Amino acid sequence: MSTHEDAKGRARSSRSWRDVDLRAVAPFAALALLLIVGALVNPNFIGLTNLANVATRSAFIAIIAVGATFVISSGDLDLSVGSMVAFVASLMILFMNSGVIGDSGLMLACAVVMTLVIGGLCGLANGLITTVGRIEPFIATLGTMGIYRGLTTWLSQGGAITLKSPDLQALYRPAYFGSVLGIPFPILVILIVTAIAAFVLYRTRYGRHVVAVGSNRDVARYSGISVDKVRTIAFVIQGLCVAIAVLLYVPRLGSTSATTGILWELQAITAVVVGGTALKGGAGRVWGTICGAFILELVGNIMLLSNFISEYLIGTIQGSIIIIAMLVQRSLVRKT
Numbered sequence: 001m002s003t004h005e006d007a008k009g010r011a012r013s014s015r016s017w018r019d020v021d022l023r024a025v026a027p028f029a030a031l032a033l034l035l036i037v038g039a040l041v042n043p044n045f046i047g048l049t050n051l052a053n054v055a056t057r058s059a060f061i062a063i064i065a066v067g068a069t070f071v072i073s074s075g076d077l078d079l080s081v082g083s084m085v086a087f088v089a090s091l092m093i094l095f096m097n098s099g100v101i102g103d104s105g106l107m108l109a110c111a112v113v114m115t116l117v118i119g120g121l122c123g124l125a126n127g128l129i130t131t132v133g134r135i136e137p138f139i140a141t142l143g144t145m146g147i148y149r150g151l152t153t154w155l156s157q158g159g160a161i162t163l164k165s166p167d168l169q170a171l172y173r174p175a176y177f178g179s180v181l182g183i184p185f186p187i188l189v190i191l192i193v194t195a196i197a198a199f200v201l202y203r204t205r206y207g208r209h210v211v212a213v214g215s216n217r218d219v220a221r222y223s224g225i226s227v228d229k230v231r232t233i234a235f236v237i238q239g240l241c242v243a244i245a246v247l248l249y250v251p252r253l254g255s256t257s258a259t260t261g262i263l264w265e266l267q268a269i270t271a272v273v274v275g276g277t278a279l280k281g282g283a284g285r286v287w288g289t290i291c292g293a294f295i296l297e298l299v300g301n302i303m304l305l306s307n308f309i310s311e312y313l314i315g316t317i318q319g320s321i322i323i324i325a326m327l328v329q330r331s332l333v334r335k336t
Contacts, residue, residue, distance in 0.1 A: 059186035067241030075281030082261035083148035123239020127232030214281025
């Protein structure tokens with residue numbers, strides 16, 4: 001009897017190992033390997049100060065990529081996020097420069113709310129153009145990318161838009177450079193946003209609908225799921241994540257221009273794919289996305305600390321990473 005139980009135990013153990021999703025584990029294994037490589041390249045790399053700086057700098061892409069996880073999991077794609085950052089940041093700074101509210105604290109609070117609303121509306125516009133307009137998301141967001149970038153250039157008159165009020169600058173600066181219990185504020189924002197997104201995607205009906213729509217829209221529609229509504233909300237979530245990234249970006253530099261956010265859409269999509277989310281939809285891994293964003297920033301940091309590769313090749317490296325990640329995903333799918 002004991003021999004039979006041992007055999008059953010070994011069978012369960014072997015099944016459990018076979019059931020491990022390698023696509024979910026791979027990003028964290030890659031991150032661990034990258035940390036080891038970085039430590040070998042430069043002993044200062046593994047220091048807490050350097051790693052905290054890396055995580056802080058990754059905040060913009062990480063938060064935007066969280067929203068992209070919802071869009072991509074539902075089977076869509078948003079190429080406008082970089083231009084949206086520039087546009088929303090421009091409107092935020094212009095509002096704060098207007099001086100319509102005398103009290104600095106109240107002005108900043110209104111600017112934060114306005115930024116979130118504008119980000120959500122930009123995402124809603126992308127969603128409605130895609131679903132109601134029946135335009136492929138690649139084309140729809142390619143169009144809005146040009147619109148947001150063009151509006152930013154018009155608002156800035158080809159130059160930069162800078163926050164003028166010293167009081168607002170001093171009041172807003174801690175939003176990026178401040179810390180809570182020694183933890184940089186952007187890192188806390190990443191953790192909070194990711195935790196909320198993970199709960200929504202993994203524990204709510206909407207999250208299950210996102211995965212269902214991304215897996216097979218026809219089956220989801222026949223199951224009673226409002227496919228267009230699910231897709232549109234995913235774009236709104238993307239817009240809100242862009243707005244949150246803007247709230248961290250503006251106090252860092254206090255300025256924005258038509259060149260702000262260029263190629264951020266590539267970095268966000270790369271972070272999502274590296275994190276294990278299938279580009280064709282149907283599977284979303286929010287924590288993997290954050291891992292992917294850290295990997296991208298760590299690669300740049302290692303290039304900066306070493307003399308092996310020029311830091312000017314960071315775009316080339318990131319483009320290579322997304323291709324390699326797609327090849328790895330395909331190979332793991334075949335194995336499973």
